[in-house]
Amino acid sequence: xxxxxxxxxxxxxxxxxxxxxxxxxxxxxxxxxxxxxxxxxxxxxxxxxxxxxxxxxxxxxxxxxxxxxxxxxxxxxxxxxxxxxxxxxxxxxxxxxxxxxxxxxxxxxxxxxxxxxxxxxxxxxxxxxxxxxxxxxxxxxxxxxxxxxxxxxxxxxxxxxxxxxxxxxxxxxxxxxxxxxxxxxxxxxxxxxxxxxxxxxxxxxxxxxxxxxxxxxxxxxxxxxxxxxxxxxxxxxxxxxxxxxxxxxxxxxxxxxxxxxxxxxxxxxxxxxxxxxxxxxxxxxxxxxxxxxxxxxxxxxxxxxxxxxxxxxxxxxxxxxxxxxxxxxxxxxxxx
Numbered sequence: 001x002x003x004x005x006x007x008x009x010x011x012x013x014x015x016x017x018x019x020x021x022x023x024x025x026x027x028x029x030x031x032x033x034x035x036x037x038x039x040x041x042x043x044x045x046x047x048x049x050x051x052x053x054x055x056x057x058x059x060x061x062x063x064x065x066x067x068x069x070x071x072x073x074x075x076x077x078x079x080x081x082x083x084x085x086x087x088x089x090x091x092x093x094x095x096x097x098x099x100x101x102x103x104x105x106x107x108x109x110x111x112x113x114x115x116x117x118x119x120x121x122x123x124x125x126x127x128x129x130x131x132x133x134x135x136x137x138x139x140x141x142x143x144x145x146x147x148x149x150x151x152x153x154x155x156x157x158x159x160x161x162x163x164x165x166x167x168x169x170x171x172x173x174x175x176x177x178x179x180x181x182x183x184x185x186x187x188x189x190x191x192x193x194x195x196x197x198x199x200x201x202x203x204x205x206x207x208x209x210x211x212x213x214x215x216x217x218x219x220x221x222x223x224x225x226x227x228x229x230x231x232x233x234x235x236x237x238x239x240x241x242x243x244x245x246x247x248x249x250x251x252x253x254x255x256x257x258x259x260x261x262x263x264x265x266x267x268x269x270x271x272x273x274x275x276x277x278x279x280x281x282x283x284x285x286x287x288x289x290x291x292x293x294x295x296x297x298x299x300x301x302x303x304x305x306x307x308x309x310x311x312x313x314x315x316x317x318x319x320x321x322x323x324x325x326x327x328x329x330x331x332x333x334x335x336x
Contacts, residue, residue: 022047026113029244033260033315036292037088037186038119038129046093062181069145079181082135087178089311090119090129090264097242119312129312133184137172140181148175178311239265239334241274241316246328257322259287260315261330268310269336270299278320280327287318287330299335 026044035042054060061073099113119129138148150173172179183190245260246252257278263271277284289297297314316330 022049023051029113029242029247032262033244036119036129036312036315037131040130040185040188040191043130043185044093064140064144068141070143072144074140074143076183079135079140079183082139084133085136085178085180086131086133087180087311088119088129088131088309089178090313092264097240100248129309130186132180132182133187134180134182136175136177137179137181138175138177141173146173148173239263239269239271239332241330241332243328243330252322254323255321257320257328259318259320259328259330262313262315263289263330263332264313265332265334265336267336269334270308270310271297271314271332272299272335273333274314274316274318275331275333276316276318276320277329277331278318278322278326281329284331285318285320287316289314289316291315 023045024047027042031042032038057076061075062079063071063073065071097113142148146169151170167179171177185191241261241263243259243261245258259276259278263274265271271289274287274289275284276287291297291309291312291314297308316332318330322328
């Protein structure tokens with residue numbers, strides 16, 4: 001799927017359109033596992049409104065206000081004066097895999113398949129991995145008078161407003177946290193479709209329509225209100241595996257088959273194991289795991305002296321025999 005410039009269209013065969021205004025689309029699932037770092041042209045697009053037109057990036061200003069000592073308007077030049085950091089991370093929409101949910105029960109909003117995800121730098125909308133480059137948010141907030149390692153507690157919820165969500169000040173001001181104000185993706189300038197931000201500091205959690213029930217996690221017991229569950233965040237993304245080498249209903253030749261896909265987990269947790277069953281969960285085999293081809297993946301890199309990207313997805317591969325109609329499923333186990 002070719003990434004868009006403003007008002008540019010993409011051929012339907014290159015990806016899946018969900019809506020055109022605002023523009024939302026995802027790439028074919030097979031394209032996700034073609035590259036560990038998701039190319040910009042194959043990153044999913046998630047927009048809640050029109051993409052802003054910025055004719056002159058040098059005149060653009062990022063305003064930081066709210067409960068801060070020194071409200072500021074920062075140019076890109078100002079932000080680039082701060083130390084630059086690179087983080088390889090997978091970005092995922094809270095609605096990723098919603099089409100599968102709808103097979104069980106009606107679910108509102110866009111019907112994303114398994115491709116609302118990507119890997120890279122920086123974050124995008126659905127699930128994709130990339131290398132994100134930018135300034136640490138802790139350094140940016142220090143410019144407006146919010147010191148490093150600030151500890152605070154929320155005092156309720158902020159009422160109404162547009163689409164928004166919250167991230168704790170304790171986390172973003174941690175100088176060791178990998179929280180970026182990104183301006184690059186895979187060493188290229190971040191395009192408008194994949195990133196623009198408006199932020200205000202408040203002592204309350206956001207309570208926009210998107211946060212009241214559609215972006216919360218289900219936790220046992222399931223008889224409570226949805227709104228009582230925790231907001232989706234880096235802490236509350238549970239391990240999830242998706243098969244990308246096959247469609248939900250596919251036809252293959254009898255005999256050997258290779259199953260490929262991705263696994264993601266939250267909070268920087270490692271992937272301990274991926275099991276794949278080719279006979280409808282009667283038996284299962286352990287899949288091989290990797291992030292970079294030829295380099296084995298270890299869930300606990302410290303023990304194995306292997307450097308892993310803790311915020312990024314893990315690919316898996318398993319082989320088996322198919323001789324009749326069957327369900328092929330995968331299951332991941334994380335460790336943290």
